[in-house]
Amino acid sequence: MNSQTFQLVMRAGPNPGKAFTLSKSEIVIGRDVSSDVIVNTAEVSRRHARLYLDGGVYIVEDLGSTNGTFINGKRLTNPVPLQSGDIIMLGEAATLVYEASQYDPNATMISPAGGDATIVSSAPAPAVRRELTPPAGQTYAGQVPAGPVAPQAQVSMPYAKPVPEKRGSMSWLWAGIGCVVVFLCILVVGLLIFDTLDLYCTPPFDILDPFYNMIGGSCY
Secondary structure, eight states: OOEEEEEEEEEESSSTTOEEEOOSSEEEEESSTTSSEEOOOTTSOTTOEEEEEETTEEEEEEOSOSSOEEETTEEOOSOEEOOTTOEEEETTTEEEEEEEEEEOTTOEEEOOTTSOOOEEEOSOOOOOOOOOOOOTTOOOTTOOOSSOOOGGGOOOOOOOOOOOOOOHHHHHHHHHHHHHHHHHHHHHHHHHHHHHTTOTTSTTGGGGHHHHHHTTOOOO
16 A cells, blocks of 8 residues: 655745645645744745645645745646645745655565565665674773773873962062061161161251251250
């Protein structure tokens, strides 16, 4: 028994390359989300066109769309039966290709000439999983070796060196504080020496005599 399949493949439009399998007796094409084949673009009407199955053949008709439905470049005015390879245009917004194919799971074929006449089923054979055996001493990616791993085959992960902390800004801060402390110490020591030696009236420090008078001293 032959099995027939139908589909629409979008050649141009919002989803190029997308295939829509036709499995219902009536297919509505349009922008509305309830459509069987949704073409989401403003130039396509909500219910633009429909396909209905009649005698194993899909027939297309326009549903009063604004921009019209075209079959192989000709505007559709009456329902038209589709043939595999027909191009359906929804205005200028989208292009769909109608594809119909037959498949007979019971079909047979004869073996090549020179051999025994053997009937071979066209049904796809079940997939056979083959285990590939690598050369001795090697393994494929993702395969666990059967025996113990040789020392030279072990791969060690690279060691990630710790990233040193950035201490540049803190070093400058402590250096600045140290300079200030040293400067204050030198200033205090200098003032003590200056006062101990009574250098207020000694040139060139005698210019500070008015200040010295304010604190109760005098150079005269």
